[in-house]
Amino acid sequence: MSAVSNPSGDNPVTALADLVAQTRFGDLSGAAVRATRTFLLDTLGCGVAGSTAPKVDAVVSAASNWGEGGQATVWGDRRKLPASQACIANGYRIHALEWDCVHEPAVVHPMATLLPALLAHAERRSAAGQPVDGRQLILSMALGVEVAAMIGAASTSVMRFFRPATCGGFGVVAGLGSMQQLDAATMMNAFGIQYGQTSGTMQAHVEGSMLLGLQVGFNGRAGLNSIDLAMAGMSGPRDILTGPYGYYNLFETSNDIPTWWAKLGKTWQITRLSHKPFPSGRLTHAAVDALQQAQAELGFRAEDLVSAEIAVPPLAYRLVGRPDIPEPAPNYARLCIPYVGAVTLIDGSCEPESFAPHRLADPAVHRVASRIQVRQDDNPDVNALWPQTFLLQLADGRSWARVIETPIGHPENPLSAERHLAKFRRCWALSGMPTSQGEQVVAMVDALESVADVAQLARLLARAPA
Numbered sequence: 001m002s003a004v005s006n007p008s009g010d011n012p013v014t015a016l017a018d019l020v021a022q023t024r025f026g027d028l029s030g031a032a033v034r035a036t037r038t039f040l041l042d043t044l045g046c047g048v049a050g051s052t053a054p055k056v057d058a059v060v061s062a063a064s065n066w067g068e069g070g071q072a073t074v075w076g077d078r079r080k081l082p083a084s085q086a087c088i089a090n091g092y093r094i095h096a097l098e099w100d101c102v103h104e105p106a107v108v109h110p111m112a113t114l115l116p117a118l119l120a121h122a123e124r125r126s127a128a129g130q131p132v133d134g135r136q137l138i139l140s141m142a143l144g145v146e147v148a149a150m151i152g153a154a155s156t157s158v159m160r161f162f163r164p165a166t167c168g169g170f171g172v173v174a175g176l177g178s179m180q181q182l183d184a185a186t187m188m189n190a191f192g193i194q195y196g197q198t199s200g201t202m203q204a205h206v207e208g209s210m211l212l213g214l215q216v217g218f219n220g221r222a223g224l225n226s227i228d229l230a231m232a233g234m235s236g237p238r239d240i241l242t243g244p245y246g247y248y249n250l251f252e253t254s255n256d257i258p259t260w261w262a263k264l265g266k267t268w269q270i271t272r273l274s275h276k277p278f279p280s281g282r283l284t285h286a287a288v289d290a291l292q293q294a295q296a297e298l299g300f301r302a303e304d305l306v307s308a309e310i311a312v313p314p315l316a317y318r319l320v321g322r323p324d325i326p327e328p329a330p331n332y333a334r335l336c337i338p339y340v341g342a343v344t345l346i347d348g349s350c351e352p353e354s355f356a357p358h359r360l361a362d363p364a365v366h367r368v369a370s371r372i373q374v375r376q377d378d379n380p381d382v383n384a385l386w387p388q389t390f391l392l393q394l395a396d397g398r399s400w401a402r403v404i405e406t407p408i409g410h411p412e413n414p415l416s417a418e419r420h421l422a423k424f425r426r427c428w429a430l431s432g433m434p435t436s437q438g439e440q441v442v443a444m445v446d447a448l449e450s451v452a453d454v455a456q457l458a459r460l461l462a463r464a465p466a
Helices: 012-022 030-052 056-066 083-096 110-127 134-153 163-179 184-195 203-207 211-231 257-261 282-298 314-320 330-334 337-347 363-369 417-431 435-446 455-459
Strands: 305-312 372-376 388-394 399-404
Touching: 012 134, 012 163, 012 184, 012 257, 030 056, 030 083, 030 110, 030 134, 030 417, 030 435, 056 083, 083 110, 083 211, 110 134, 110 163, 110 211, 110 455, 134 163, 134 257, 163 184, 163 211, 184 211, 203 211, 282 305, 282 314, 282 337, 282 388, 282 399, 305 314, 305 337, 314 372, 330 337, 337 363, 337 372, 417 435, 435 455
Parallel strands: 305 372
Antiparallel strands: 305 388, 388 399
């Protein structure tokens, strides 16, 4: 199987179902396989680091009331949950620190919904004596990202719903469908059943609510349920993207399916994911990148800043151009350029500790944040994230200007292998689990094609009994 194009005049979901049903491991490019290993390790790191996020215990405790059975590992935890509940718990952990990878054209964090469902299902399969091997996991991840990214990137409208959740759920269906080697007809039903469960409000993003990460988990759980129901013979609506009540008429308002569907199975969108070196909204990363460059070049301190004027595209302004406020919630601050910029100037970087309660309430941070102004530029692309333009004025009269087109972590400005591993090890250290256990995870991901049962990987994410 090479590429699947959108048949002219046909239901575009058919191309997605055919892609999943027909693609095999050998159809993946070498770059796609390498990228899959990279973002697998990155996402596992984000998930175990997320065991330190607010209310993670409350999520597991609540989920444990929804059914019995320890089918799947809760990452960085001693507990196990039924597979669908584990999707919620682990999806929340991955996205809770805003550190997980993103597909920028789609504005989708595909791995946060996808990976918890794939590993939870692999654990179910292992317990039933039907293990999933490493090659299949790689294929399932690549296909899941492909579908989630394509659906998001094909939108040409202003984002109204939270795409990491809405598009991410369709990616889960694609990944699990590949894992189960479902035919195209069953995949059509699974996508339809998923559409009936699709959800994700941007209001949680605006307010910095904890629901932000939960919605990722909700759609991961829904994807697992959709596959189970389709395999049980349930049918779903078919024209779920372009029908009168389809995704591109209700969740979005316009699309460019022909351009994006022509890339199906060719570019492999997993190779176009962006790393997030900093635990904040991706659209704040240009500010961290620029301010670090400015301090390195000019050698100034935070208190020397008179003003910073930052011009960003309309979508970036909507998502992270929000004003700094006193004692913001962590999720609000992670999505606020003035706050993220201030802690970067004071501390030299943006780190998980930047969003601790004492930092969120620190008057010194908010004094610097008040000098950072964000405005909307005239970029006509409603989904553009870059470029972002920076102009700094210092107390000694010096100024500094820079345009950031591809901030660090972008596919055209990627993290080095050393920095990628350093991030994983930093995440693992935050969890407090043994270093040796984390290195076992690194080794297993490196050798993933030869792993006979990837449930072993999930089990390595468990915290040892007290």
